[in-house]
Amino acid sequence: MTEQLVLGGKRADAVSGETFEVVEPSTGRPMATVAQAGQEDAKRAVGIASEAFADGDWRRTTARERGHVLLRAAELIRERSEDLARLEARNGGKPITAARGEISLVANVFEYWGGAPTKILGETVPIAQPGIDLTLREPVGVCALITPWNFPAVIASWKVAPALACGNTAVLKPASQTPLTALEIAGVLMEAGLPEGTLSVLPGPGATVATALISDPRVSKISFTGSTEVGRQVMQTAAQHIARVSLELGGKSANVVFADADLDRAASSAPLAVFGNAGQDCCARSRILVERSALDRFMQALDDAVKALKVGDPLDDKTEMGPLISADQREKVASYVPDDAPVAIRGEAPDGPGYWFPPTVLSPVSNDDRAAREEIFGPVASVIPFADEAEAVRLANDTIYGLSGSIWTRDGAKALRVARAVETGVLSINSNTSVRVATPFGGFKQSGYGRELGPHALDAYTEVKSIYYATS
Ligand code: NAP
Numbered sequence: 001m002t003e004q005l006v007l008g009g010k011r012a013d014a015v016s017g018e019t020f021e022v023v024e025p026s027t028g029r030p031m032a033t034v035a036q037a038g039q040e041d042a043k044r045a046v047g048i049a050s051e052a053f054a055d056g057d058w059r060r061t062t063a064r065e066r067g068h069v070l071l072r073a074a075e076l077i078r079e080r081s082e083d084l085a086r087l088e089a090r091n092g093g094k095p096i097t098a099a100r101g102e103i104s105l106v107a108n109v110f111e112y113w114g115g116a117p118t119k120i121l122g123e124t125v126p127i128a129q130p131g132i133d134l135t136l137r138e139p140v141g142v143c144a145l146i147t148p149w150n151f152p153a154v155i156a157s158w159k160v161a162p163a164l165a166c167g168n169t170a171v172l173k174p175a176s177q178t179p180l181t182a183l184e185i186a187g188v189l190m191e192a193g194l195p196e197g198t199l200s201v202l203p204g205p206g207a208t209v210a211t212a213l214i215s216d217p218r219v220s221k222i223s224f225t226g227s228t229e230v231g232r233q234v235m236q237t238a239a240q241h242i243a244r245v246s247l248e249l250g251g252k253s254a255n256v257v258f259a260d261a262d263l264d265r266a267a268s269s270a271p272l273a274v275f276g277n278a279g280q281d282c283c284a285r286s287r288i289l290v291e292r293s294a295l296d297r298f299m300q301a302l303d304d305a306v307k308a309l310k311v312g313d314p315l316d317d318k319t320e321m322g323p324l325i326s327a328d329q330r331e332k333v334a335s336y337v338p339d340d341a342p343v344a345i346r347g348e349a350p351d352g353p354g355y356w357f358p359p360t361v362l363s364p365v366s367n368d369d370r371a372a373r374e375e376i377f378g379p380v381a382s383v384i385p386f387a388d389e390a391e392a393v394r395l396a397n398d399t400i401y402g403l404s405g406s407i408w409t410r411d412g413a414k415a416l417r418v419a420r421a422v423e424t425g426v427l428s429i430n431s432n433t434s435v436r437v438a439t440p441f442g443g444f445k446q447s448g449y450g451r452e453l454g455p456h457a458l459d460a461y462t463e464v465k466s467i468y469y470a471t472s
Contacts, residue, residue: 001032003179005041006186006201008048009194014204015040022180025093025323026314026354032091034179037204042171042212045200049142049169050218052197059139059167061195063117070165071114072192077107077185084181088153089314091180093322093355094277096315106157106185108437109453113161120166120458130472137462139167140244141220144213146206146234147182148226149175149325150280150377155248156182158441158452159223160189160199166461168221171200173210175226177325179203206230217241223460224248225282227375228400228446246450246460248282248442250375251403254396255285255432256418258389259294261408262430267301270381271309273406273432275321275347275359279379280329282447283404283426283434287372288361289395292385299344299363299383306345306359324355324378333357333378336371344383367395375401389414393421402444404434425451 002019004011014035021030037045052058058066077084081103089099125133145159152174163170174182179201186201202209206226214222214237224234225248238245255273257266273285290298314322324330337343337360347359363383365372372382386392396405402424409415415429425443426434435441440451450460 003032003034003183003203005035005037005203006183006199007041007045008052008197008200009186009190010196014038015044020176022091022177023326024090025325026090028327028353028355032180034203037202037209039208039212041202041204042209043216045171045202046142046213046216046218048197049171049200052195053139053141053169055197057195058164058169058198063120066117066165066167067114069189069193070110070161073189074107074110074114076188076192077103077110080188081107084153084184086315087184088181089322091178092149092152093314093325095319095322097317097319098277099314102151102154105435105437106153109154109157110161112437113165116162116165116458117167120462125466127468129468129470131468131470133466133468136465136467137166137458138465140461140463141168142218143168143170143221143223143461144210144219145170145172146210146213146222146224146226147172147174149178150277150282152178153181153185155225156185158457159225160185162452162457163221163223163461164189164194164198166458168461169198171202171213173202173204173206173213176203176205210234211237214238214243215240219243221461222246223450228448231448244460246452247448248450248452249446249448250401251282251284251443251447252287252373252375252399252401253283253285253404253424254287254289254422255406256289256392256396256408257291257294257298258392258407258409258411258414259291260410262410263294263298264301265430266408267298268305269432270302271305271359272320274381275309275379278321278324278357279333280325280377284377285404285406285432286376286381287367287395288381288383289386289392290383291392292387295385302361303345306347306361309347309359311347311349311356311359321359321379324357327355329378330355330357333376333380336374336376336378336380337362341371367398373399389418393418396422400446403447406432
């Protein structure tokens with residue numbers, strides 16, 4: 001398989017003519033050769049996007065027409081969902097059933113934003129002067145959209161769909177390890193009728209391509225999903241020309257299990273809440289906080305659930321966990337499980353080839369331990385006992401992150417009390433899910449700021465303009 005860049009909607013080689021290989025994590029073998037963008041390509045793509053924005057072919061189409069393009073894209077994604085899911089499963093090493101769910105979410109995101117343009121409303125504002133004051137939501141301009149490798153198609157859709165719905169033009173920089181489905185989605189959008197110039201996709205090294213995009217003064221908006229460390233650099237570079245920035249960064253979320261919860265449900269869903277996507281999930285509930293009086297019962301049920309987890313070939317329908325994305329990632333994850341680590345439960349994993357790591361539960365862990373403080377981004381969970389509600393809240397909040405989390409209890413008032421007290425952007429009660437297409441998603445603290453999904457994403461891709469019309 002060979003892939004070119006997408007430059008303003010057209011396929012093109014990189015200016016340098018360079019290419020790189022994309023590897024299939026379950027085998028460690030190359031699966032595609034992809035054109036490698038560099039600084040020159042970034043400059044070209046931003047030039048095309050800024051001319052297209054100025055020409056207004058996209059932002060001046062009617063809201064209804066813009067919506068139709070996105071709705072048509074959703075339809076095409078559904079028609080091709082099995083091929084897209086297989087591509088995502090192979091490239092990301094994720095179980096095919098999970099990949100099918102992700103592609104279905106991508107279609108739903110385009111559908112949601114396909115309905116949005118006709119509902120982007122302004123306001124009339126009561127004022128003291130003789131006249132009428134009204135507000136308009138205008139597109140921001142050229143958007144640089146930078147995505148990570150763990151949910152490549154999903155996170156691309158979270159950025160591309162609202163950016164386009166609001167009338168912007170965009171350049172997407174997918175992660176080098178997983179550029180394939182983003183390139184396909186760009187093709188779908190062109191087929192759906194997106195005007196030329198509106199969207200480019202530039203696979204290539206982040207330090208070069210993404211930095212060139214972010215530092216280009218013609219870029220008005222940067223939406224970045226990735227590590228907190230790189231997010232910090234993105235903010236600094238964007239500050240040079242005051243580009244708008246939204247950041248979706250790392251997490252170290254708590255799964256708080258009270259003794260009065262349905263312990264079987266809490267324990268049986270806890271493994272996939274950490275080991276889903278092989279733990280490479282910003283929402284991974286990798287700190288499992290368990291009320292001490294229920295610890296033994298919970299650990300027994302957790303042991304059964306972890307050992308039942310099917311780890312293996314991503315394309316097998318029965319697989320629940322695949323490999324890690326790369327050898328480097330496996331090495332990083334292994335460093336959190338040294339020989340003297342308190343390994344309480346260890347599941348199975350194939351020997352290789354590929355980048356496998358067994359699902360692993362450490363217990364008991366102190367919240368001060370490295371495994372509990374740092375984002376591991378692999379299938380390693382830490383069980384941390386607590387004495388009471390106050391300690392559970394203190395431990396849940398004792399982290400630099402604040403992205404996601406769960407609370408398990410049959411006491412509704414306690415659930416809501418704890419939910420209010422936990423400093424995190426997304427929480428679920430008696431569930432381990434984090435993402436719903438119509439609800440805002442994003443972090444507190446060093447998990448970033450700004451919201452994707454749902455109506456709040458409008459704030460990221462529009463500027464509010466106030467107009468005063470004098471009537472006297
Ligand atoms: P990463 O290393 O920060 O990379 C993310 C993206 O930034 C990639 O496209 C990468 O390109 C690019 N990049 C690399 N260096 C850059 C630089 N100096 N300037 C600008 N861009 C640069 O993150 P990752 O390892 O791909 O993804 C894992 C991280 O993403 C985890 O921390 C995870 O929690 C976070 N994440 C957060 C969310 C959320 O919604 N909060 C969702 C998913 C993932 P290359 O691929 O070419 O290096």
